[in-house]
Amino acid sequence: MTNIHSTAAQMSDALSAGSITSVELTEQHLDQIHKVDSQVHAFLHVDRENALAQAREVDAQRKSGQKLSLLAGVPLALKDVLAQKGVPTTCGSKMLEGWRPPYDSTVVSKLKEAGVVILGKTNMDEFAMGSSTENSAYGPTHNPWDLTRIPGGSGGGSAAALASFEAPLAIGTDTGGSIRQPGAVTGTVGVKPTYGAVSRYGLVAFSSSLDQAGPCARTVLDTALLHEVIAGYDQMDSTSINAPVPQVVAAAKKLDVKGLKIGVVKELSGEGYQEGVLQRFNEAVDALVQAGAEIVEVSCPNFEYALAAYYLIAPSEASSNLARFDSMRYGLRVGDDGKASAEEVMNLTRHEGFGAEVKRRIILGTYALSSGYYDAYYGSAQKVRTLLIRDYQAAFAKADVLVSPTCPTTAFKLGENVDNPVAMYLNDIATIPVNMAGIGAMSLPCGLAPEDGLPVGFQIMSPAMKDDLMYQVGGALEAALINKWGKTLLSDIPVLEGK
Amino acid sequence: MTLTYDQAVIKYEPTLGLEVHVELNTKSKMFCGCATEFGAEPNTQTCPICLGLPGALPVVNGRAIESTILIGLALNCQIAPFSRFARKNYFYPDMPKNFQTSQYDEPICVNGYLDVEIDTDEGKMPFRVEIERVHMEEDTGKSLHVGGETGRIHGADYSLLDYNRAGIPLVEIVTKIIPGAKKYAPQVARAYVTELRDILRSLGVSDVKMEQGSMRCDVNLSLAIAGSGALGTRSETKNVNSLRSVERAVIGEIIRQSNRLETGERIIQETRHFLEESGLTRPGRSKEQAEDYRYFPEPDLVPVVPDAAWIETLRGQLPERPSARRKRLQTEWSVPDKEMDSLLNAELLDVVEETIALGAEPARARSWWLGEVSRLANEREVAPTSLITAASIAEVIVLIESGELTDKLARQVIEGVIAGEGSAKEVIEKRGLKVISDDGALTKAIESAIAASPDTAERVRSGNIPAAGALIGAVMKSTGGQADAAKVRELLLKHLGQG
Numbered sequence: 001m002t003n004i005h006s007t008a009a010q011m012s013d014a015l016s017a018g019s020i021t022s023v024e025l026t027e028q029h030l031d032q033i034h035k036v037d038s039q040v041h042a043f044l045h046v047d048r049e050n051a052l053a054q055a056r057e058v059d060a061q062r063k064s065g066q067k068l069s070l071l072a073g074v075p076l077a078l079k080d081v082l083a084q085k086g087v088p089t090t091c092g093s094k095m096l097e098g099w100r101p102p103y104d105s106t107v108v109s110k111l112k113e114a115g116v117v118i119l120g121k122t123n124m125d126e127f128a129m130g131s132s133t134e135n136s137a138y139g140p141t142h143n144p145w146d147l148t149r150i151p152g153g154s155g156g157g158s159a160a161a162l163a164s165f166e167a168p169l170a171i172g173t174d175t176g177g178s179i180r181q182p183g184a185v186t187g188t189v190g191v192k193p194t195y196g197a198v199s200r201y202g203l204v205a206f207s208s209s210l211d212q213a214g215p216c217a218r219t220v221l222d223t224a225l226l227h228e229v230i231a232g233y234d235q236m237d238s239t240s241i242n243a244p245v246p247q248v249v250a251a252a253k254k255l256d257v258k259g260l261k262i263g264v265v266k267e268l269s270g271e272g273y274q275e276g277v278l279q280r281f282n283e284a285v286d287a288l289v290q291a292g293a294e295i296v297e298v299s300c301p302n303f304e305y306a307l308a309a310y311y312l313i314a315p316s317e318a319s320s321n322l323a324r325f326d327s328m329r330y331g332l333r334v335g336d337d338g339k340a341s342a343e344e345v346m347n348l349t350r351h352e353g354f355g356a357e358v359k360r361r362i363i364l365g366t367y368a369l370s371s372g373y374y375d376a377y378y379g380s381a382q383k384v385r386t387l388l389i390r391d392y393q394a395a396f397a398k399a400d401v402l403v404s405p406t407c408p409t410t411a412f413k414l415g416e417n418v419d420n421p422v423a424m425y426l427n428d429i430a431t432i433p434v435n436m437a438g439i440g441a442m443s444l445p446c447g448l449a450p451e452d453g454l455p456v457g458f459q460i461m462s463p464a465m466k467d468d469l470m471y472q473v474g475g476a477l478e479a480a481l482i483n484k485w486g487k488t489l490l491s492d493i494p495v496l497e498g499k
Numbered sequence: 500m501t502l503t504y505d506q507a508v509i510k511y512e513p514t515l516g517l518e519v520h521v522e523l524n525t526k527s528k529m530f531c532g533c534a535t536e537f538g539a540e541p542n543t544q545t546c547p548i549c550l551g552l553p554g555a556l557p558v559v560n561g562r563a564i565e566s567t568i569l570i571g572l573a574l575n576c577q578i579a580p581f582s583r584f585a586r587k588n589y590f591y592p593d594m595p596k597n598f599q600t601s602q603y604d605e606p607i608c609v610n611g612y613l614d615v616e617i618d619t620d621e622g623k624m625p626f627r628v629e630i631e632r633v634h635m636e637e638d639t640g641k642s643l644h645v646g647g648e649t650g651r652i653h654g655a656d657y658s659l660l661d662y663n664r665a666g667i668p669l670v671e672i673v674t675k676i677i678p679g680a681k682k683y684a685p686q687v688a689r690a691y692v693t694e695l696r697d698i699l700r701s702l703g704v705s706d707v708k709m710e711q712g713s714m715r716c717d718v719n720l721s722l723a724i725a726g727s728g729a730l731g732t733r734s735e736t737k738n739v740n741s742l743r744s745v746e747r748a749v750i751g752e753i754i755r756q757s758n759r760l761e762t763g764e765r766i767i768q769e770t771r772h773f774l775e776e777s778g779l780t781r782p783g784r785s786k787e788q789a790e791d792y793r794y795f796p797e798p799d800l801v802p803v804v805p806d807a808a809w810i811e812t813l814r815g816q817l818p819e820r821p822s823a824r825r826k827r828l829q830t831e832w833s834v835p836d837k838e839m840d841s842l843l844n845a846e847l848l849d850v851v852e853e854t855i856a857l858g859a860e861p862a863r864a865r866s867w868w869l870g871e872v873s874r875l876a877n878e879r880e881v882a883p884t885s886l887i888t889a890a891s892i893a894e895v896i897v898l899i900e901s902g903e904l905t906d907k908l909a910r911q912v913i914e915g916v917i918a919g920e921g922s923a924k925e926v927i928e929k930r931g932l933k934v935i936s937d938d939g940a941l942t943k944a945i946e947s948a949i950a951a952s953p954d955t956a957e958r959v960r961s962g963n964i965p966a967a968g969a970l971i972g973a974v975m976k977s978t979g980g981q982a983d984a985a986k987v988r989e990l991l992l993k994h995l996g997q998g
Contacts, residue, residue: 082554083552083553083554089553089554091553096553099553101547101552101553101554102547102552103547103552103555105554200556201554201555201556202554202555203554204553204554205553205554205799207798208798208799209798235558236556236558237556237558238556238557238558238559238799238800238801239798239799239800239801316795317795317798319588319793320586320588320598320793320795323588323590323596323597323598324551324553324595324596324597325553326590326592326597328592328660329550329551329552329595330552330553342592342658343590346590346592366793369588369793369794369795370791370793371791371793374793374794374795378795
């Protein structure tokens with residue numbers, strides 16, 4: 001019997017078998033959102049009418065015998081950073097309150113084409129800047145494992161929607177870990193594909209050279225199914241890769257790692273990592289060994305500069321990307337009293353419309369790009385980027401994939417780090433090198449930390465354009481762990497009672 | 500006392516620098532598919548990309564790159580094997596993204612030159628203008644400031660924005676500093692812009708209409724004491740919008756700057772605006788504190804790496820250089836220098852060439868365009884080429900050559916064609932404008948003329964040949980000008996025994 005706790009793959013089977021309709025499935029999820037989202041606050045906008053209309057259309061197509069894609073009729077939660085025609089798209093910012101894009105992002109076009117039902121838009125740190133969703137102008141999302149804790153960020157809304165069974169599938173975007181860290185702290189699966197694998201057209205840019213949309217779900221196979229829907233070359237995005245999409249679904253189904261070399265990155269463990277995180281990570285590595293993989297230790301000496309370089313490149317690009325929010329053409333407008341000049345209105349609007357973290361990064365980036373500082377900051381950071389790519393090349397010469405804990409700790413308390421940006425930034429220490437090098441990585445759950453009973457994420461990194469490798473290892477590890485535990489991790493999540 | 504131009508250029512030596520912006524005539528914009536037609540309803544040629552909507556991404560117009568490479572090759576530039584776009588960051592309401600996608604330290608064409616010819620006291624002399632770079636960028640939108648006295652943003656009641664122009668491909672052609680032009684600096688500037696315009700036109704890459712703004716020139720000028728070898732502080736005169744204005748702007752700035760220097764004032768590095776009526780300039784914004792545009796490589800676009808073989812193919816497609824063509828045509832048509840200058844100044848070279856290609860004799864083609872057609876165009880204050888086509892003029896000339904039209908009749912035909920009475924043939928038909936070549940009809944008219952003035956006829960008979968003029972005039976009059984005067988004379992004299 002299919003219900004909201006099923007996987008997307010199971011829902012897909014049930015839909016094809018005719019044991020449930022997309023409208024029924026969509027209503028189940030809308031009911032769950034209605035029931036629990038006042039506590040979780042995963043959604044900024046629930047698009048009930050459009051979702052049901054889409055579901056009806058898929059049901060009609062199925063009835064008429066039309067050949068449908070695997071995920072047709074399965075509901076999905078969309079991070080509010082992707083443009084969807086006619087549907088509010090805020091990026092978690094006051095700046096875009098009420099803005100309805102006149103166009104679909106490529107990701108949304110592909111989802112619609114595949115008949116995936118879009119339930120609504122999920123909460124996020126403003127303009128994807130943050131690791132806790134506390135920077136959302138619309139209030140934070142709560143971690144369904146413990147409502148007093150953060151769901152990760154920036155894509156905390158998407159991850160929390162999965163963990164609270166509000167949706168079986170979600171789209172996230174990952175600039176420095178915004179898919180993987182929320183996945184880790186909510187016990188869900190999140191994938192950042194190789195840079196360029198999924199079109200960025202319609203993804204409101206934070207840092208263009210780092211941003212990448214990707215699939216989120218509760219199982220590796222579900223993320224793979226979604227990956228194949230959204231990935232592929234797009235001529236609307238010049239940085240899109242013009243090559244066939246790796247066979248990630250087939251890879252996720254292999255459940256075999258015999259002979260694969262797994263590289264444990266020396267620099268991404270040890271000091272600063274929570275004990276229970278390391279324990280569960282090491283157990284997962286053991287599980288891979290037992291499944292027939294070979295473990296090698298690799299060293300990436302330049303990773304220690306990754307965080308610093310990231311906090312020059314990402315804010316630099318952001319300072320330019322966010323310049324367009326000036327109240328002239330769309331979004332918030334403040335102080336337009338008929339007397340104020342355009343420049344004054346721009347100033348007032350940007351002062352009101354952006355939150356503290358966004359302003360912090362705009363200021364950082366503006367400074368780093370200033371004449372006289374460019375070489376020392378932006379220029380040096382780009383050199384670090386080259387060094388990180390070389391570190392990965394050397395490591396991938398020794399191993400097929402690399403692994404690490406996704407984050408140093410489990411979910412921290414809401415409010416714990418809001419006044420300490422550097423502590424907040426350190427959350428992404430293990431995820432950031434991946435974006436800087438443009439490779440792909442996945443986070444999947446590897447257990448609950450004994451000391452706090454919260455989920456721990458296991459990160460698998462694969463070489464650029466070889467996303468299938470991380471799916472192969474992830475699928476096999478997931479199967480081994482579920483076999484060991486005798487259940488899925490999420491079966492232990494506290495049940496949220498409706499109001 | 501104030502210095503005159505002649506005095507100024509004895510004491511001071513001008514150094515020029517010219518920046519020319521050219522709108523390419525590609526069908527679509529630089530980074531999106533929007534149309535580029537001039538004069539469309541405001542904001543009808545826009546899309547999410549050229550409006551800089553959140554999430555939209557640019558894609559380079561391949562035709563624009565091709566055009567820019569052609570320009571570079573025609574200007575003897577090196578084509579960079581690797582060039583990049585960069586973002587020029589500054590806020591202005593008519594710039595949708597608040598950055599302009601341009602090129603900075605890695606332009607597509609570098610190090611070229613353009614040879615021009617100037618009239619000196621020693622006759623025509625060649626002068627080489629060296630080109631620093633040719634790069635691509637996108638145009639901004641247009642602001643219309645309503646209210647206020649100056650039409651500038653300052654003091655306006657409100658401003659209207661038209662983004663049709665935003666994203667139109669622009670090519671900027673920047674010279675190196677041009678020393679050594681001395682008193683000929685105004686002429687060098689004009690000759691350079693003229694030659695550049697002719698080259699761009701021959702390449703077919705731009706409409707090069709200065710009055711419509713598809714070609715705009717900024718004139719940089721500085722003065723230094725003659726012979727000092729020093730380089731003075733420069734002013735930058737913006738948007739000089741005709742060839743004549745280029746010359747006047749240089750003269751105006753030489754006079755203004757020299758008189759400032761004479762009174763011990765310093766030159767302020769600033770932008771100035773050319774005033775069409777007075778030929779003077781007024782100050783714009785000061786550039787004393789250099790604006791910081793925070794350039795950095797555009798992360799949304801990939802580098803431009805043109806294939807070497809493609810560049811060679813383009814080089815092979817370069818048309819004949821306009822200066823070479825002028826020399827060739829002058830020789831082929833044996834045109835005196837003075838008349839050649841008239842043709843060039845009146846911009847009639849192309850149409851005369853076309854008329855000759857259609858079978859007209861060169862001397863006649865020139866004289867009809869420079870004479871009758873230009874006269875009619877002047878009366879109407881339009882360009883000669885807008886009045887009538889080369890084909891019509893060629894048709895008329897061919898008929899003159901075959902004796903079917905007299906000059907007088909030809910003028911009537913041209914008038915008829917301009918009045919919209921149809922083609923030359925149709926006008927001749929409708930108005931009955933044909934030379935009377937029938938000897939019988941002419942003889943009749945001659946006999947009537949003799950009968951009307953027997954005394955005059957007698958004088959001719961007795962050898963007073965000049966007296967025949969009056970009789971010829973009478974015949975011409977009675978035939979409505981449709982007789983060939985030479986033929987009338989021949990027949991008349993024969994009739995009176997003088998043949």
